[in-house]
Amino acid sequence: MDVFLGEWANLLIRWMHLVVGIGWIGTSFYFMALDYSLNKLGQKQGVLGTAWQxxxxxxxxxxxxxxxxxxLPETLHWFKWEAYLTWVSGFGLLIVQYYIHARSYLIDPSVLPLTPWQAIGISLGSILAGWAIYEGLCRSPIGQNTTILAICFFALIMGAAVFYTHVFSARGAFLHVGALTGSIMATNVFAVIIPNQKKMIAQMIQGKTPDPYYGMVGKQRSTHNNYLTLPVLVMMVSPHYPFLSAHPHAWLVVALILIAGASIRHYLNRVDAGDDWKNYGWTAPVAVGALMIAIFVTAPRSSGGGAAVSDAEVLAVTQKHCVMCHAAKPTHEGFTEAPKNITLDNIASLRQYAAQIYVQAVQTNAMPLGNETGMTQEERDALGRWVNAQK
Structure with missing residues (x-):
């Protein structure tokens, strides 16, 4: 029953995360497009631009x-709860999926043997540290130079990616890059954008002229959030695509996703602004090139040559590493039924799901979860040879 309720909690929090996340992303995209589409010619004093829609x-x-x-108008419509609730629901998922089941999803003993509390502490501490470094960069003189700030922020995320791949499981590492970046985005709204707007309102209530500095800083952080959106979306769904993270160059894939996502976002922003293609056309080949390199980097490796593997031998491997979860009655504490209703306790089932087995256990090392059973590379290669022999 606890596992059943846990699955429902996971589903409901994930549903909430999707709904409020769509709302946040939608407002970000809309207001950026609105800014770029403003007609700034012949406006009355104090008005930057107008738009008919x-x-x-x-x-x-x-x-x-x-x-x-x-x-000051009587009613102001704020766009903040979408950001707040996206972070709250995302952190809830982190707890339900990765903290409660740290040994399965967050820890890989072959990467670094950690206790669950150690892994959780590193997770929380690193997210807080990443935000503090970003905030320090933005508030320093570096924050006045868009290009240098972008380079420094890129380096920060790369450093986090390398760090996480040396601490957590493959999927846990990739997910945490997204969690760190998403936390920075939400904190931009909570700690900078909304407070700055409130300061401007307070100045108006006092009869003062609002300081434009607060608006400029808020716009800077909002722009950061806009360009980070597409890369973060890929990182948040990455656990469903283990080929992104389950190899030694996962940090490079993070870099390529950042480059591709930010380039696509810049392309769309400049289209909204009505710029000449010559000024932003370079973003298209950059994005395509980054994605092509990512495909090359994540290409599956060969399972290697070697002696033929018998049915009995492959059954011994799966009995040791797979059937604790993939059985009619799983013995793993996290499951009451086989994930995706896939059982792997007989040769007929192994042949039926051979392609999925090859992807999850041979090409990407995504299974067993967190490599709890200590599956060796030799066993993975043997499993791969058996699967290839079935073709």
Missing amino acids: VHGGGFYFVEKYTVAPPQ
Whole structure:
């Protein structure tokens, strides 16, 4: 029953994460597109630009003020809870999936033998440290130079990727790069963008002219969030695609995803701005090139040559490493039924799911979870030779 309720908790939190995340991403994309589409010619004093828009059978007229309107309106519509709840639900998933089941999903003894509490402590401490470094960079003189700041932030994420791949399991490492980046994005909203807006409102209430500095800083952080969105989305779904992380160059894949995602986002932003293709066309080949390199880097390796493997030998391997989960009645504490209803306790089932076995246990080393049973490379190669012999 505990496992059953845990699965429901996982599903409901994940559903919430998707819903509020879509809301957050949607507002980010919309307001960036709105900013870039503003007509800035012939505007009245104090107005940066205007835009006529049509949607759902209605017409809308939007004005953006250079700093703030002359008078504070009675009602302001804030866009903050989507960001807050995305982080809260994401952290809830981290707890339910990776902290409670740290030995299965977060720890790999072959990478670094950790206790669950050690792994959780490293997770929390590293996320906090990553945010502190980013915040320090933004508040330092480096934060005044967009290019240098971008390079430093890229280096920060790369450093985190290398660190995580030497501490956590493959899927745990990749997921944590996304968790760190997503936490920085949410904190930008919670600790910078919204407080700065409130400071401007407080100045207006006091009859003062709002300081444009607060708006400029908020816009900077909002732009960071916009460019990070696409890479973070890939990292958050990466546990479903173990080929991204289960190899020695996972940190390089992180770099390529950042380059591709940010390039695609820049391309879309400049399209919204109506720029000449000559000014942003370079982003398309950069994004495609990064993705092609990522495909090459993650290409499966050969399982190697060697002696033929008998049915009895492969059954011995799966009995030792697979059937604790993939059986009619699993003995693993985390499952009450076989994952995806796949049982691997007989030769007929092994032949039926040979392709999935090859991907999960030979090509990517994603299974067993966290390599709890200590499956060796020799056993993986033997399993691969048996699968290849079935073709």
